[in-house]
Amino acid sequence: MTSPSSQETSNLPHSSTSGGFFANLFSRTQRYSPEEWKELLKSHPYVPPGSGDARSPCPLLNTFANHGISIPRNGRNFTKRQLYELLIIMGVKSMLASLVVTSVFVMYRQPAPNSTWRDSFRSASTLSLDSLGIHGLLEHDVSLTRHDAQIAPYDAVSVVPELVQQMATLAQTSHLNAENIVFDDENYFHHRKSRWLTCIKENPYLHYSFIQQFLSAAEAHLLLHLLGRNDQISLDHMNLFLLDERFPDNWHPIDRPLSGLSAIRTIIRYYRRVRQTNPMLAASKGTES
Structure with missing residues (x-):
């Protein structure tokens, strides 16, 4: 049956x-x-x-x-x-x-x-x-929303609400006068760099190679261009996708396929910008509550 x-x-x-x-x-x-x-x-x-x-x-x-x-x-x-x-x-x-x-x-x-x-x-x-x-295939250290797999609580599958809140705080801080608060590419660069610096301190087994950094940039492209649009996603949609893991009622998939060349260019830009982001700014913003 x-x-x-x-x-x-x-x-x-x-x-x-x-x-x-x-x-x-x-x-x-x-x-x-x-x-x-x-x-x-x-x-x-x-x-x-x-x-x-x-x-x-x-x-x-x-x-x-x-x-x-x-x-x-x-x-x-x-x-x-x-x-x-x-x-x-x-x-x-x-x-x-x-x-x-x-x-x-x-x-x-x-x-x-x-x-x-x-x-x-x-x-x-x-x-x-x-x-x-x-661990070590598609799952990698320095996740935006999960703990590293090899440190307590040894769970890289369950979402960590505090990390999603850090993302929301970044967006709110950088768009204080905006009518609709969004999490954008600049917020992503800061949050990923903040997570990277935190994981360096907390995870003695950290492994975040070029391939994993590139994969992380591809994941960000998915968040900001397929779940979101044009380098940003609304906070309401971000919270539903990342915390509840559900489709928002007022969301729909993009109307036509993205250009592969355009996606690669964006992923390379994301990879580079995370590395170039001011680590002090990233660390301070990323740890706000």
């Missing part, structure tokens, strides 16, 4: 299949207008995770699971196609989405001890969200 979560994720509308790279596996290319997205959320209401449900260090994936869209509500045994569908919904171009999904499923596959070297390049059939909490 099909589980409720499986029914929800399999009933999403999808467009016709087109040929090309990974066409047989990654055939759904559904994107939603604001009106269509609103109707989809009506049939996929927010339900917080229950006991035994798997969740990841990624607020976006957790949000989709909490609504039962693309990712099953229990966070377990999702497929390549479901993760691809999620990325397409969020505005990632199909080729990049295909490469990301394939890389993730190869990265997290557990080969048998007696397997051949070729098995290292085969992908897992399914993944669960808690697999993404394995």
Whole structure:
């Protein structure tokens, strides 16, 4: 018998299949207008995770699971196609989405001890969200909203509300006279640098390599351009995504895919600016309460 979560994720509308790279596996290319997205959320209401449900260090994936869209509500045994569908919904171009999904499923596959070297390049059939909490792969130190994995409380999956509050305080301090307070790219540079400096002091096992810094910049691009827009996100939306891990009622995915070249340029800019940010300013602002 099909589980409720499986029914929800399999009933999403999808467009016709087109040929090309990974066409047989990654055939759904559904994107939603604001009106269509609103109707989809009506049939996929927010339900917080229950006991035994798997969740990841990624607020976006957790949000989709909490609504039962693309990712099953229990966070377990999702497929390549479901993760691809999620990325397409969020505005990632199909080729990049295909490469990301394939890389993730190869990265997290557990080969048998007696397997051949070729098995290292085969992908897992399914993944669960808690697999993404394995330290040192996609999960990394210096998270915006999570503790480092190797220091107490040894939990890099659960959100830390105090860190989200630091982000909100940065935004409020730097936009005192604004009608609508937003968390923007400058706030991001300060908060990430503040977290970096804090983790250097607190985590003797800290590992934050170039690859992880670049991955962090890509995550920020997701926050400020796919969840937010144009280098910023409103505080209301930020709190719902990062604390509750739910879709705001007045939010919808971007209307058309982002340019890959534009995204790379933004990610490189984010990477550089975090490193260039005044550490004293970052440390002082990032620790305000």
